Amino acid sequence: MAILGQLAFTGLAIGGVYALIALGIVLIYRATNVVNFAQGEFCMLGAYALVFISQGARVDYFLAAAVALVLMAVLGLLFALGLYYPLRNRSFLPVIIATIGASIMFQNGALAVFGPSPEKLRPVIEAGPTGGVMLGGVFFDYQYVVILGVTLVLVVTQYAFFEYTLLGKKMQATSQDKDMARLLGIPVTLMIALTFVYSTVLGGLAGMLVAPIYFVTHKMGAVLGLKAFAVTIAGGFGDVRGAIAGGLALGVIETFGAAYVSVVYKDAFAFLLLILFLLFRPQGIFGEKVAEKA
Amino acid sequence: MKGSVQRLAGLLAGITAVAAGALPTAAQPKGTPVKIGQIVSITGEGAESGQYMRWGAELAVEQANSAGGIKGRPVQLVFEDDKTTNPGAVAALQRLLEDREIAGVLGPIRSTQIQALLPTVNEAGLPVMIGGSNYGLTHSGSRWVFRTRPHDGFSARVIAKFAVDDLKFKKIAVIHSTDAFGSGGRDLVVQELTKLGRPPVLVQGYNNGEKDFTAVLTAVRQSGADGLITYMTFSTDVGIMAKQIKQLGIKAAWLGSPSITAIDGRKLAGDALYGTYGVTDFHADASPKSREFAAAYRAKHGSTPDLYAASSYDAMLVLAEAMRRAPDLRPDSIRTAILGIQNFWGAEYVYNFDDNGDGLDHYHIVRNENDAIKLFKTIRVPRS
Amino acid sequence: MGRGRPGAAAIALGLPLVIALPLAVTTRYGTNLLILAAALSISTLGLTVLLGYAGQISLAQATFFGIGAYAVALGTSRGGMDWWLALPLGLGAATAAGVVLGMTTLKLGGHYLAMVTICFQIIFSQIATNWVAVTGGPDGISGIRRPRFFIPLDTAQQYAWFALGALFLVGVGVWFLRDSALGRSMRAVRDNELAAEALGVDSLRVKVTAFALSAAIAALGGALYASGFRYISPDSFGLDQSIEVLAMALAGGADAVPGSIVGGFLLTFLPEWLRDLKRIYLVVYGAVIILVILFMPEGLWGWARLVGRRLARPRPLPPARRPLAVGGRGEAGETILALENLGKHFGGLKAVDGVDFAVRRGEVHALIGPNGSGKTTCINLISGLYRPSFGRIRFLGREVAGMRPNRIARRGMARTFQNIRLFRDLSVWENVLVGAQRALGGEAAVRERAAAAIEFVGLEGQAAERARNLPYGTQKLVEIARALAGTPELLLLDEPGAGLNQSEKQELVDLLKRLRAHGLTMLLVEHDMSLVTQLSEAITVLNFGKKISEGKPDDVLADPVVVEAYLGNRDAALGLAREHA
Numbered sequence A: 001m002a003i004l005g006q007l008a009f010t011g012l013a014i015g016g017v018y019a020l021i022a023l024g025i026v027l028i029y030r031a032t033n034v035v036n037f038a039q040g041e042f043c044m045l046g047a048y049a050l051v052f053i054s055q056g057a058r059v060d061y062f063l064a065a066a067v068a069l070v071l072m073a074v075l076g077l078l079f080a081l082g083l084y085y086p087l088r089n090r091s092f093l094p095v096i097i098a099t100i101g102a103s104i105m106f107q108n109g110a111l112a113v114f115g116p117s118p119e120k121l122r123p124v125i126e127a128g129p130t131g132g133v134m135l136g137g138v139f140f141d142y143q144y145v146v147i148l149g150v151t152l153v154l155v156v157t158q159y160a161f162f163e164y165t166l167l168g169k170k171m172q173a174t175s176q177d178k179d180m181a182r183l184l185g186i187p188v189t190l191m192i193a194l195t196f197v198y199s200t201v202l203g204g205l206a207g208m209l210v211a212p213i214y215f216v217t218h219k220m221g222a223v224l225g226l227k228a229f230a231v232t233i234a235g236g237f238g239d240v241r242g243a244i245a246g247g248l249a250l251g252v253i254e255t256f257g258a259a260y261v262s263v264v265y266k267d268a269f270a271f272l273l274l275i276l277f278l279l280f281r282p283q284g285i286f287g288e289k290v291a292e293k294a
Numbered sequence B: 001m002k003g004s005v006q007r008l009a010g011l012l013a014g015i016t017a018v019a020a021g022a023l024p025t026a027a028q029p030k031g032t033p034v035k036i037g038q039i040v041s042i043t044g045e046g047a048e049s050g051q052y053m054r055w056g057a058e059l060a061v062e063q064a065n066s067a068g069g070i071k072g073r074p075v076q077l078v079f080e081d082d083k084t085t086n087p088g089a090v091a092a093l094q095r096l097l098e099d100r101e102i103a104g105v106l107g108p109i110r111s112t113q114i115q116a117l118l119p120t121v122n123e124a125g126l127p128v129m130i131g132g133s134n135y136g137l138t139h140s141g142s143r144w145v146f147r148t149r150p151h152d153g154f155s156a157r158v159i160a161k162f163a164v165d166d167l168k169f170k171k172i173a174v175i176h177s178t179d180a181f182g183s184g185g186r187d188l189v190v191q192e193l194t195k196l197g198r199p200p201v202l203v204q205g206y207n208n209g210e211k212d213f214t215a216v217l218t219a220v221r222q223s224g225a226d227g228l229i230t231y232m233t234f235s236t237d238v239g240i241m242a243k244q245i246k247q248l249g250i251k252a253a254w255l256g257s258p259s260i261t262a263i264d265g266r267k268l269a270g271d272a273l274y275g276t277y278g279v280t281d282f283h284a285d286a287s288p289k290s291r292e293f294a295a296a297y298r299a300k301h302g303s304t305p306d307l308y309a310a311s312s313y314d315a316m317l318v319l320a321e322a323m324r325r326a327p328d329l330r331p332d333s334i335r336t337a338i339l340g341i342q343n344f345w346g347a348e349y350v351y352n353f354d355d356n357g358d359g360l361d362h363y364h365i366v367r368n369e370n371d372a373i374k375l376f377k378t379i380r381v382p383r384s
Numbered sequence C: 001m002g003r004g005r006p007g008a009a010a011i012a013l014g015l016p017l018v019i020a021l022p023l024a025v026t027t028r029y030g031t032n033l034l035i036l037a038a039a040l041s042i043s044t045l046g047l048t049v050l051l052g053y054a055g056q057i058s059l060a061q062a063t064f065f066g067i068g069a070y071a072v073a074l075g076t077s078r079g080g081m082d083w084w085l086a087l088p089l090g091l092g093a094a095t096a097a098g099v100v101l102g103m104t105t106l107k108l109g110g111h112y113l114a115m116v117t118i119c120f121q122i123i124f125s126q127i128a129t130n131w132v133a134v135t136g137g138p139d140g141i142s143g144i145r146r147p148r149f150f151i152p153l154d155t156a157q158q159y160a161w162f163a164l165g166a167l168f169l170v171g172v173g174v175w176f177l178r179d180s181a182l183g184r185s186m187r188a189v190r191d192n193e194l195a196a197e198a199l200g201v202d203s204l205r206v207k208v209t210a211f212a213l214s215a216a217i218a219a220l221g222g223a224l225y226a227s228g229f230r231y232i233s234p235d236s237f238g239l240d241q242s243i244e245v246l247a248m249a250l251a252g253g254a255d256a257v258p259g260s261i262v263g264g265f266l267l268t269f270l271p272e273w274l275r276d277l278k279r280i281y282l283v284v285y286g287a288v289i290i291l292v293i294l295f296m297p298e299g300l301w302g303w304a305r306l307v308g309r310r311l312a313r314p315r316p317l318p319p320a321r322r323p324l325a326v327g328g329r330g331e332a333g334e335t336i337l338a339l340e341n342l343g344k345h346f347g348g349l350k351a352v353d354g355v356d357f358a359v360r361r362g363e364v365h366a367l368i369g370p371n372g373s374g375k376t377t378c379i380n381l382i383s384g385l386y387r388p389s390f391g392r393i394r395f396l397g398r399e400v401a402g403m404r405p406n407r408i409a410r411r412g413m414a415r416t417f418q419n420i421r422l423f424r425d426l427s428v429w430e431n432v433l434v435g436a437q438r439a440l441g442g443e444a445a446v447r448e449r450a451a452a453a454i455e456f457v458g459l460e461g462q463a464a465e466r467a468r469n470l471p472y473g474t475q476k477l478v479e480i481a482r483a484l485a486g487t488p489e490l491l492l493l494d495e496p497g498a499g500l501n502q503s504e505k506q507e508l509v510d511l512l513k514r515l516r517a518h519g520l521t522m523l524l525v526e527h528d529m530s531l532v533t534q535l536s537e538a539i540t541v542l543n544f545g546k547k548i549s550e551g552k553p554d555d556v557l558a559d560p561v562v563v564e565a566y567l568g569n570r571d572a573a574l575g576l577a578r579e580h581a
Helices: A002-032 A039-056 A061-087 A092-114 A142-164 A166-176 A178-183 A188-214 A220-234 A240-260 A266-280 B002-022 B047-066 B086-098 B111-124 B152-166 B180-195 B214-223 B235-248 B263-273 B288-301 B307-325 B331-339 C005-024 C028-053 C061-078 C083-106 C110-130 C156-178 C181-191 C193-198 C203-229 C239-252 C257-295 C299-311 C375-383 C405-410 C428-436 C443-457 C472-484 C502-517 C529-535 C553-558 C560-567 C570-580
Strands: A132-135 A138-141 B034-040 B075-081 B102-106 B128-130 B145-147 B172-177 B202-206 B227-231 B253-256 B277-280 B362-369 B372-380 C335-346 C349-360 C364-368 C390-395 C413-415 C490-494 C521-525 C538-543 C546-551
Touching (some): A002 A039, A002 A138, A002 B214, A039 A061, A039 A188, A039 A220, A061 A092, A061 A188, A092 A220, A092 C257, A132 A142, A138 B235, A142 A166, A142 A188, A166 A188, A178 A188, A188 A220, A220 A266, A266 C083, B034 B086, B047 B075, B047 B307, B086 B102, B111 B128, B111 B145, B111 B180, B128 B307, B152 B180, B152 B227, B152 B362, B172 B180, B180 B202, B180 B227, B202 B214, B288 B307, C005 C028, C005 C156, C028 C061, C028 C156, C028 C239, C028 C257, C061 C083, C083 C110, C110 C239, C156 C181, C181 C193, C181 C203, C257 C299, C349 C364, C349 C375, C349 C538, C364 C375, C375 C405, C405 C413, C428 C443, C443 C472, C472 C490, C472 C502, C502 C521, C502 C529, C529 C553, C546 C560
Parallel strands (some): B102 B128, B128 B145, B227 B253, C364 C521, C364 C538, C413 C490, C490 C521
Antiparallel strands (some): B362 B372, C538 C546
16 A cells, blocks of 8 residues: 555656646747747756856855746746747747757757766755655655645646736737737737746756756756656647646656556656557647647 | 975975986887877766776876886877767777777777677777676677676676675565666676575666666565665666665665765765665775775875776776787787786786686675775685 | 759769769778768658658657668578568568558647657667667677678778668659659648648558658668668667757758758768867757758758759740540539538537538539638538538539548549648649649659640749749639649639639639530639629528528529628618619
């Protein structure tokens, strides 16, 4: 019983990580129809930013985190202007490749600057020798609890923002029809820039939260990004609920799959499921079938 | 008190420097350099350890030159980046081979890269010093590879023997990475354990870069293992697993492959690795020669050397020694000379080359005592 | 029709280059790079077919490369097989895998397809790494032998000739594919899949074929790679390598053979040239990819071709020997299309709700009604773009409701679209050729029909123009020519007059009258009543998805029900009706 509990908690927790990263991907996609293959690298860069700041000077953790997030915001702005903006009218393929190119640049840039040795980050809650608490035979890592909590708060906040604030509605309008939004006086470029900034900050935050568990290396974003991407699709592109549900599901499936099927083929197994999901329910978990007008 | 010691040291250093400069230059080698190529990771994942390997080889070159070089000629090291990939290693070797004057090569430490190189090495017919521990590397019929680390056949035997006889493991779980190193190690250690009458109760693989060992550790717990034997390639993974072992409260003693002693893993795992045992082919306290090497290395770079630096140092050391002993620098002469090296101390341990090109047959057992890696015991394995 | 000078020049240069390069490169290391570049360029040529021609994205190219490599490796080193036997086995396995992947396009495209190919690639990497018994696991496979050939292939230089020669042959093959019927169909699917389907192209089969071909080509590249380096391990066949090949295709220019080869060579040699930058060279590599995407969207070769195109003069169209055969076989007056209680509901919206009418051979039948009455939905149902919710459609005696559009098209139906759906990157000539492929006959017959159709609409002068460069009215004519080229029995026209000015409309009317005079049966959806009255013998009127009137034009247009439907006011309607009568 304890084993099931442990697998369930760990699965949900890892799923929370995927969901958190998927949130950023979904946002950018909703606003720009662009799938950002560099989202995982935003996580990695956020973690490195925090490492850099908090190790360079003896700074309070939370202050350092805030500064790191500001840096990520700046990066998001540069990304929007330098990469997305020039390609905004092209088809999706060049954009995908450009974001892949950006991801290669970021990964290797981080390697060149910080070196290949992994870095350590302290967890948000520093308590106890193990960083968590053992309840009923199940170990609850505080950091995972924080991740799940943050994801929940972000999802609720985001939902409220998009549904109930004017700015949120403007951003939704931009994502559905840029030209019409422009005609209505919505500053489209600003909206898109805001979306990228928020998404980058979200990615950086995810990286900072994940780093104490996974350690910071230049490759940490690669697999995370890929899985979060898969989750976004399984959840139905552009659907936040789907991304969250998909993320949690993937985490649980993976963990149970590793325990009961094969540790070694765990990734292959997860991706195979994704293929099947895409084939038989491409509209995602919550999506509706949309018929195209000829 | 401190100030005066410092001043004294400075004075002595100054005198030594002047003296060295004033010494007759007969000891300084001159003439066309003897070029040795080194295939090393300058970029890619292996960049960090690649740097240590460079430093190790460079130190050996410096020492060789201050001892008169090879047959009066200075030794010159030429690097090529293998990018930590197989095709990169092959390309690096080929670039080195373009320079006809390269007399020998210091090869990579990763077994998979060495395997990729073998066809080219055999074609080129040049002595290549290797550091990979995969058993098959010296048993694939090549005449040109010479190993300055003990291979995994030995590590497996040492691990198995120590685990059963000394640590008294009863139920053993073998955790291994799925790459060449991990799978090869697993096969050999399972074989040895079975010979000793203690076949493992669990053999579990995982992929390099795994972030969560819950499933693996759950299996460990369920197997009731009281001892863990691991062949893990990357010390980052060691660090993560160590943390989780502590968190999940798994009580099993741990004897691991060299990555368990590496500084990255210890930095990440903190006290979760205290009390664990590891096997490694290099420890600074193992012999007078290793102490000497560690001191020189520390003096130059300010840090303790690891097995990457040591094996690379020895590779250069052995090669230079063989070139000194050989009548000329033709590949066959160098080869004969290397194989003739017996009872020769290097930073790793004592070298006795056999016909396959294996020079070492030892492993050190070390223990992580509050983050200091202490030498516990050195075991030599009789060659079969 | 020529393809311009730059391409032909590249081919002519190809063979001498194959011979000269291994001689020019004197270092062993450089020769090995040539072999690597050749193998990777072949893989990239696979992407030319899949991405460049058929417009399907794939991040799994390294998988097929790997299958070819492992087949040859396992075959020659473990199985003791002859290379020439191991190779076809590898090609076959890769083709089968390509078909499997291609079948997923039945349901997916765009980002989804990209994701599926990524998953496929990762699964392959995991299997290659972990199925140690078969693949040797991370240790890989060594001792791979080289093929026996007319010349020995033992030295690097000899093998480089072999590899470059293979590259040349594949390049020529892919080059010729572009202008073949299959190549045209692929490009049509890429530009506008819906229109291609409606013109008789079996888009699923085309996509699967593209995947299969690209997989086989990549496998050949992998086989050459394996024998070239005599050792393979799984880390050469992962997602990173797939991305690399895709970058090669895009940097060089995905839809052209010389482009892929340029891209392949450039991105193989570039890391070596950048080697001196040491730690940051990969950063520069990533930056180069981005810069090429930003500033050279069609790749290096595309840019070269643009320059070349300005210099080349288009060759004139060869004249058709026979005029277009318009009008079908069979007796005038027989019913060739009949709708029985046809309906289509979209969720709660009843777009078409139980419509019956029939079209007789040789007549021009108009389908009219206010906006939203279901006219276009009807056309889409008839041509197979939608599946009916209920009801039947009989065309030439066969039940076609729910049949795939390309099958209906090949039975003799053709259509134009309300929003023009031309293949924008194809020329007028190529657009019409695709339409001509629908009917039977070999390539010569196809070309005859296409030429005749173009002459019929009077567009000989613009045959070489890219469709996207034409003015709106001309594009409409091209659509009609494209539909006619397949000598259909029934032509569906969806608002052909929309967006045309008066003189253009008159030209259209004249054209359609000529078609009528030749006996072609047409079903016409239109808003412009003068067009309707000039052309049609029978009218069916829809409103809210139901038929409200039917009959000869004068009767129907005087029908107060019809007038009310358009004007919405009963008294005004009656007034108008009295005026009209």
